[in-house]
Amino acid sequence: MTYRAPISEIQAAMRYAMAAASGANNAAFADLDDGMDASILDQAAKYAEGVLDPINRNGDLTPAVCRDGVVTTSPGWKEAYQAWIEGGWSSLSAPADHGGMGLPNVLNTACLEMWSAANMAFMLCPILSDGAILALARHATPELQQAYIPNIVSCVWPATMNLTEPQAGSDLNALRTKAERASDGTYRITGQKIFITYGEHDMSENIVHLVLARLPDAPAGTRGISLFLVPKYIPNADGAPGELNDLRCSAIEHKIGIHGSPTCTMIYGDNGGATGWLIGEENRGLACMFTMMNNARLAVGIQGVAAAERSTQQAIAFASERKQGRPPGWDGTDAMAPIAAHADVKRMLMAMTSMTAASRAICYLTAAATDLSHRAQDEGARQQAHERASLLTPVAKAFSTDLGNEATSIGVQVHGGMGFIEETGAAQHMRDVRIAAIYEGTNGIQAIDLVMRKLPMRDGDALEREMTDMRSIVEALKASNVPQFGNAADRLAETLDSLDRASSWLRAQIANAPNDALAGATPYLRLFGLARGGTALAQIALNASADNDLNAQKRIALARFFAEHICCGARGLELSICEGAASVHEAAIALLP
Numbered sequence: 001m002t003y004r005a006p007i008s009e010i011q012a013a014m015r016y017a018m019a020a021a022s023g024a025n026n027a028a029f030a031d032l033d034d035g036m037d038a039s040i041l042d043q044a045a046k047y048a049e050g051v052l053d054p055i056n057r058n059g060d061l062t063p064a065v066c067r068d069g070v071v072t073t074s075p076g077w078k079e080a081y082q083a084w085i086e087g088g089w090s091s092l093s094a095p096a097d098h099g100g101m102g103l104p105n106v107l108n109t110a111c112l113e114m115w116s117a118a119n120m121a122f123m124l125c126p127i128l129s130d131g132a133i134l135a136l137a138r139h140a141t142p143e144l145q146q147a148y149i150p151n152i153v154s155c156v157w158p159a160t161m162n163l164t165e166p167q168a169g170s171d172l173n174a175l176r177t178k179a180e181r182a183s184d185g186t187y188r189i190t191g192q193k194i195f196i197t198y199g200e201h202d203m204s205e206n207i208v209h210l211v212l213a214r215l216p217d218a219p220a221g222t223r224g225i226s227l228f229l230v231p232k233y234i235p236n237a238d239g240a241p242g243e244l245n246d247l248r249c250s251a252i253e254h255k256i257g258i259h260g261s262p263t264c265t266m267i268y269g270d271n272g273g274a275t276g277w278l279i280g281e282e283n284r285g286l287a288c289m290f291t292m293m294n295n296a297r298l299a300v301g302i303q304g305v306a307a308a309e310r311s312t313q314q315a316i317a318f319a320s321e322r323k324q325g326r327p328p329g330w331d332g333t334d335a336m337a338p339i340a341a342h343a344d345v346k347r348m349l350m351a352m353t354s355m356t357a358a359s360r361a362i363c364y365l366t367a368a369a370t371d372l373s374h375r376a377q378d379e380g381a382r383q384q385a386h387e388r389a390s391l392l393t394p395v396a397k398a399f400s401t402d403l404g405n406e407a408t409s410i411g412v413q414v415h416g417g418m419g420f421i422e423e424t425g426a427a428q429h430m431r432d433v434r435i436a437a438i439y440e441g442t443n444g445i446q447a448i449d450l451v452m453r454k455l456p457m458r459d460g461d462a463l464e465r466e467m468t469d470m471r472s473i474v475e476a477l478k479a480s481n482v483p484q485f486g487n488a489a490d491r492l493a494e495t496l497d498s499l500d501r502a503s504s505w506l507r508a509q510i511a512n513a514p515n516d517a518l519a520g521a522t523p524y525l526r527l528f529g530l531a532r533g534g535t536a537l538a539q540i541a542l543n544a545s546a547d548n549d550l551n552a553q554k555r556i557a558l559a560r561f562f563a564e565h566i567c568c569g570a571r572g573l574e575l576s577i578c579e580g581a582a583s584v585h586e587a588a589i590a591l592l593p
């Protein structure tokens with residue numbers, strides 16, 4: 001089934017996010033006035049539907065292969081990448097002083113949703129370049145910027161991210177890849193990296209690896225990690241790719257999903273060390289890599305939204321066609337009704353649609369906050385936006401990919417037995433999105449980041465501002481007196497009360513009983529996502545309610561369903577957070593050897 005870009009939903013979520021992020025400061029997005037966003041979204045949708053979608057299945061059925069270190073991508077991949085270069089898509093939000101268009105991240109995020117929905121495995125290559133551009137623009141020397149950024153912006157040299165090693169996944173303290181200083185100011189890199197997305201492929205003339213490694217005299221732990229730029233081909237004096245660097249891909253992985261994306265084992269330094277250039281300062285590499293990772297975390301959150309959207313479109317189409325049974329009171333002439341007429345199938349479809357819309361709103365809001373963090377005019381507003389983006393990033397990544405996993409699983413369920421049969425394609429969305437909850441920091445690690453680092457940020461100020469914003473939406477919802485919202489305002493008010501109590505409880509545990517706080521981290525992130533997603537949907541519906549058209553009815557129905565059916569689990573999450581730590585810790589007695 002083909003993918004259709006949901007432009008109207010995307011625009012409604014963008015409008016919400018930009019207004020919510022900028023408040024009175026709406027000049028921050030002035031460059032999107034005059035229909036600029038509509039025309040770019042339209043072009044991006046054409047690339048998604050016309051180029052990426054038709055080869056999505058190729059990637060699943062004919063995965064990338066590695067022979068003697070040469071990786072051949074799936075049929076159609078090279079041509080689609082060439083079209084990506086010609087479209088100049090990587091330049092969308094790249095800084096204008098580095099050859100990019102410098103447009104808001106919220107617009108890029110919206111395009112990314114469409115492209116990832118059309119072909120998640122393909123899009124993993126270009127999205128890593130977005131973060132690399134930012135990391136280099138912020139931390140690299142002018143010479144390094146000049147030699148590499150234009151080639152990454154124009155996409156002719158895509159970038160990769162090399163953190164993971166066999167013994168160092170979530171815990172980068174254990175990283176062992178070595179960097180030795182060379183007499184010419186460069187470094188020699190030696191070691192093995194695993195699971196490197198698009199570490200090797202045949203789509204471009206060069207590949208720029210950003211590699212974390214340790215100097216011989218580096219302090220132990222994450223304070224002793226440096227970041228290096230290690231090109232596949234070392235540029236000649238004229239800037240063109242020259243000699244092959246001392247690195248190779250030794251194998252690629254066989255995976256549950258994203259078969260079209262080569263996941264590579266990379267070997268650096270078989271012959272004395274790959275030549276690398278330092279990015280930022282020695283031993284401060286993790287901070288530089290975080291510039292890239294924060295960008296990538298939002299992009300992964302968007303993969304959750306994208307997979308959910310695509311799976312929902314397919315489930316709705318199937319449920320409208322497939323006939324089984326008759327619901328009570330069915331007055332159709334056929335002996336059997338479309339399954340979409342059954343209450344339980346309607347529930348599944350509403351769950352999928354509302355979960356997609358809620359996670360979309362959170363991701364776009366996070367993107368708009370990152371925009372404000374450098375576009376707002378005064379320093380105070382930039383700082384507050386930066387804190388907001390920091391608070392929301394783990395939620396955007398983990399909540400959206402959790403919901404992406406849930407929605408795509410429901411998508412299979414809607415198809416019945418045919419969902420389990422690969423031919424329908426419903427299972428591919430579920431298999432592809434499974435990784436999104438794992439890479440870029442597992443969702444468990446995101447929850448820890450939210451509770452242990454983001455909640456206490458500025459003594460809870462960022463959280464307090466988020467609560468105030470969400471409470472004001474509930475007040476507006478109550479005041480709106482639109483009967484179609486049903487009990488949404490009450491359910492959302494209860495969700496916020498639960499979030500408030502759980503936040504206070506967790507903040508009290510962080511210093512004295514950190515293991516109890518950690519036991520509640522994942523349910524807390526979920527609760528936060530429900531509150532933020534539920535209130536965002538309510539605001540989007542309030543924005544539309546004056547229109548009284550089909551779109552408005554749809555948005556009100558989604559906001560109501562999400563509040564009444566999904567947010568109503570908030571109290572259970574609160575109990576799990578505030579009263580469930582002891583039973584979590586019993587695992588050590590009950591289960592472990």
Ligand SMILES: Cc1cc2nc3c(=O)[nH]c(=O)nc-3n(C[C@H](O)[C@H](O)[C@H](O)COP(=O)(O)OP(=O)(O)OC[C@H]3O[C@@H](n4cnc5c(N)ncnc54)[C@H](O)[C@@H]3O)c2cc1C
Nearest residue numbers: 161162163164169170195196197263439440441442444445
């Ligand atoms: C398809 C694919 C593509 C990838 N692409 C890249 C890439 O391009 N670049 C790159 O560098 N890496 C990449 N990775 C690696 C990925 O980021 C890691 O797999 C991920 O960070 C988890 O690390 P791990 O696999 O070692 O799991 P582990 O760290 O061993 O975690 C196992 C489990 O333990 C939990 N856990 C671990 N530590 C803690 C803790 N302190 N507290 C609570 N729970 C904890 C985790 O949440 C998880 O559930 C990729 C992986 C895959 C599979």
